[in-house]
Each structure stands twice: as structure tokens, then as C-alpha cells.
Amino acid sequence: MVISMFYQSTRGQIADVTGAAAIAGGLARDGGLFVPDAFPLLPPGAVETLASMRYDGRAVRIMSPFLDDFDAGELSDFARAAYCPGGFDDAGAAPVRRLTGGDFFLELWHGPTCAFKDMALQIMPRLMTAAMQKTGDTRGVCVLVATSGDTGKAALEGFRGVPRTKIMVFYPRDGVSSVQKLQMTTQEGDNVNVVAVEGNFDDAQTGVKRIFADDGFCERLASRGLFLSSANSINWGRLLPQIVYYASAYCDLVSGGHISRGERVNFCVPTGNFGNILAGYYAKKMGLPIGKLICASNRNDVLTQFINTGVYDRNREFFPTISPSMDILVSSNLERLLYELSDRDGTAVSAYMDTLARDGVYTVGERARELISAGFACGSCSDGEARRTIADTFERYGYLLDPHTAVAYNVLARYRERTGDAAPAVVVSTASPYKFCDSVLDALGRVPDAAGADLVGALVEVSGVPAPEPIAALKDGRERFTRSVPLGGMLRAVEEFCG
Numbered sequence: 001m002v003i004s005m006f007y008q009s010t011r012g013q014i015a016d017v018t019g020a021a022a023i024a025g026g027l028a029r030d031g032g033l034f035v036p037d038a039f040p041l042l043p044p045g046a047v048e049t050l051a052s053m054r055y056d057g058r059a060v061r062i063m064s065p066f067l068d069d070f071d072a073g074e075l076s077d078f079a080r081a082a083y084c085p086g087g088f089d090d091a092g093a094a095p096v097r098r099l100t101g102g103d104f105f106l107e108l109w110h111g112p113t114c115a116f117k118d119m120a121l122q123i124m125p126r127l128m129t130a131a132m133q134k135t136g137d138t139r140g141v142c143v144l145v146a147t148s149g150d151t152g153k154a155a156l157e158g159f160r161g162v163p164r165t166k167i168m169v170f171y172p173r174d175g176v177s178s179v180q181k182l183q184m185t186t187q188e189g190d191n192v193n194v195v196a197v198e199g200n201f202d203d204a205q206t207g208v209k210r211i212f213a214d215d216g217f218c219e220r221l222a223s224r225g226l227f228l229s230s231a232n233s234i235n236w237g238r239l240l241p242q243i244v245y246y247a248s249a250y251c252d253l254v255s256g257g258h259i260s261r262g263e264r265v266n267f268c269v270p271t272g273n274f275g276n277i278l279a280g281y282y283a284k285k286m287g288l289p290i291g292k293l294i295c296a297s298n299r300n301d302v303l304t305q306f307i308n309t310g311v312y313d314r315n316r317e318f319f320p321t322i323s324p325s326m327d328i329l330v331s332s333n334l335e336r337l338l339y340e341l342s343d344r345d346g347t348a349v350s351a352y353m354d355t356l357a358r359d360g361v362y363t364v365g366e367r368a369r370e371l372i373s374a375g376f377a378c379g380s381c382s383d384g385e386a387r388r389t390i391a392d393t394f395e396r397y398g399y400l401l402d403p404h405t406a407v408a409y410n411v412l413a414r415y416r417e418r419t420g421d422a423a424p425a426v427v428v429s430t431a432s433p434y435k436f437c438d439s440v441l442d443a444l445g446r447v448p449d450a451a452g453a454d455l456v457g458a459l460v461e462v463s464g465v466p467a468p469e470p471i472a473a474l475k476d477g478r479e480r481f482t483r484s485v486p487l488g489g490m491l492r493a494v495e496e497f498c499g
Helices: 019-025 046-051 055-066 072-082 124-134 150-159 178-185 201-212 215-223 236-255 275-285 302-309 334-341 346-359 366-375 383-397 403-419 433-443 454-463 469-476 487-498
Strands: 007-009 034-036 096-100 103-107 140-146 165-172 192-197 226-230 265-270 290-297 311-313 361-363 376-380 425-429
Touching: 007 019, 019 124, 019 236, 034 236, 046 055, 046 236, 055 072, 055 236, 072 124, 096 236, 096 383, 103 236, 103 403, 124 140, 124 150, 124 165, 124 236, 140 150, 140 201, 140 487, 150 165, 150 178, 150 192, 165 178, 165 201, 165 487, 178 433, 178 454, 178 469, 192 201, 192 487, 201 226, 201 487, 215 226, 215 487, 236 265, 236 275, 265 275, 265 403, 275 290, 275 334, 290 302, 290 403, 302 311, 302 366, 302 376, 334 346, 334 366, 346 361, 366 376, 376 403, 383 403, 383 433, 403 425, 403 433, 433 454, 454 469
Parallel strands: 103 425, 140 165, 140 226, 165 192, 265 290, 265 425, 290 376
Antiparallel strands: 007 034, 096 103, 311 361
């Protein structure tokens, strides 16, 4: 097999890594993130070809050029297994719903954990186990995950029972919804573990990165026949499948007669760690006709500030919000965008990251700011505005939004008012509203008078919208994981789990 696609680190010290090695390793040893040497362009007629396929076929066509050390047959098997009707409650896996006029919603929450992370984490474990075989690594892998709510459950479900793997998830003790917490703490499987962290998501994410960088611990793991990897979007195997749903949405708009082939479409993306919107940026680099990528933030609007000013500053107050999956001040995937904005200069990216670690702030140059403005727009939304958007959208259209999607829809409306840009726009809908029952009930004017899984029935009663089966089934779940540790206890918890 001739391999033509290799990967390099955003910090410039690691290069010529195969796709399999990048996925198996997760994080580059110099602390950077793996990126492909190039972005293959979509061939002529790609939209028509992709439009005629099911979602799993689209996934294979988009991912294959990036993973030429995997053959098409095995990628097809992985995609069929990942996106089969038994795992997703919609035959299209990621359907596009038209709300009104040029407003569309890309529903990414029809998978087994009812959040967009399923789109990647149903196929990633298959890619990782195959990658381990391809690299000849006979060790087991311990997958570490820091989650702001949705990644944790999706990763647990994806890796449950996968041979030669253990998975350990850390979540902020007071920073996820009650349903998100139940989804994780009731997780079944012998190779899984879930621990609450006494801090916010940034603290948990920083703790996981420190564990990866602890050479002594990695050596002790190796002596036990284990190595560390990640299921967060710092892993290329998590990010690559997310490119697919941008292409899939565009094809559905064309085949549905909503747009003409070649017509530009805007995407509005609620994001905190920047991975979701970065996948759209990569789809655009491949030639997908995307106009603006509109970055939607909640009150923790560090990304909005960066896009507007070129200054990334995490030295600010952290606010818990009703959209907790976006409560993030250190956006790991922004490093990959910086790499492109810096003409792929790893030394420059390392300097930015060193400055961020030392001072908590960095500023990009004028050329980078121009490139950001050309491709991105942004906006932020308060909790009150998100609640009003949920209520108004349900009252006018009978369409129920979760708080994160509400943030994006609010930001899109204000972007259009501000710019006059009336181009068709897709709101990337990231989670079922039933993952955030208390906040959605509150937005609809009903004071939540229950907790946990009992809230699900209350929202069904108020909205008349059926709850997804995986969430409805939580009422019968048994809570298995109740441990909470301080930040300094994360490493010991991993050591105990790994034996």
C-alpha cells in the first residue's frame, strides 16, 4: 500500500506520521495536535455523487483521502456499523430540517447518546482499534476524556466493550446538566470509569493534558502494557468524521431543491472548544461552498472576542450557563486554526501556546486577523436571550431547541440583522433538548419541580414532543459512578483504574 497522506504536529517537531499513528497516539509528543499535510479537494461532480449516497457512503468518500493507510472496504464496514439505523433513530443519521425561509437546522442528535458527539464517536473506536493493529502496537490503550457534558457519554458508549481499551471520563462536578450526569454515571460496561472533578471543564481538560505530558506515568503505564490516547477532538480520529456532516448537509440542501449546486451556504455553530466549527472550516478548505462560518458563544465569549479583535484572553471570569457544553475558556482546537493562519509555522504556534500558558493571553498579527474576518463571523448570547429564543421558536413553529442550539439561532438572527446577509443558513443543532430538561422547561415558563430523569416526563407533558428512547430509558438506570476528586487527584484516579 502506497501512503501519500501524512500528518504533522501544529508545534513543528513531529512530521511524517501516518493516519493510523496519528489516531492511535491522539496527541503529538511535542504537545501539539496532528493536522494533515494537505486538504484534498472535492472532485468535480462530488456533490451530485454524494447526494445519491446514504450517510455512511458519504462518510467513506470524505474520509478516505485522509486515511489512505485504511482500505475502502474496512472504512465502509466501520461507517455502516457506526451509522446504522439501529444506532440512529433517523435513517439519514444527520437530517436537515427547514424551519422557515432560509433557516435550516442540521440535527446531529439522533444517535445513541442524543448529542452531536455521536457523529464522530460511533466510528472513532473502530478507527482506533484498526489503527493500533496497523501500527503493530500490541499494548492496550487507556482513553482519557475531559468532558463539558456530551463528549463523555458519547465516548463511553462508543468504547464500551471494545477489546484492548479502557476509557476514563472526567467531568466538572457542578458543570453538566442533571440528564448529562445521569447518562454518564449510569453507563454500563466493564472497561469504563467516570469521575467528577472539583473544578470546571478547563480544569479537567488541563488535568488530562498534564497526565499525557507526565513521562514518568507514561513509562509506568507502558510497563503494564498500556498507552494513553484521547477521544476528545484533539484526536484527529474525532475531528475527521465531523467534516462529513457539513458535506452531507450541503448535499441534502441541493437534493431537496433548497439551493442550487455551487450556491454558498452559511453555517452557524455553537462551540466552546472550537472543534465543531473547525470541521466546517476544513470542509470549506476541501472546496465545499461555505460562505461564513458563524461562531456562536454563550456568556463565556472568549472565541467571539478573539474573532473580533485577534486577542485570545482566558484571564477572565468563568460563568456557569444553561449551555454548559460551551462553558470553556481554553479552546484546544483553536491551535489547529492558528497553524493555518500562521502559514503552517509550528514555531509561531508554539510561541502562541507558550505565551498562553505563561500569561493567559496572546495576540495574532494583522494578516491573521484579515484571514479570520474573511471566513468567520461571530456573536454571543446571554442565558436570558437563549431562553427567549427557545420559547419564541416553540411558540411560532412548534420546534423545540436545546440551549446550545438556541444560542446559535439567536446569534444567526442578529448576524443577519447586522449584516443584511440573507444567504441560506444552517444552524448546527448539537443536542436533543431533552438533555437539558430543566433549562428548556424554565424557558417554556414551567418551573422545574423534579430532578434527573423525572424531568423528562415533565418536558414531554409541556411540549408534546416525544423524548428520545435513550433518554427516556434513564429512569430505569442504576447510578454506578459517584466518585469525585480534586484536580490534584486525577492522576491517582487514572493509576488506580489502570491497575
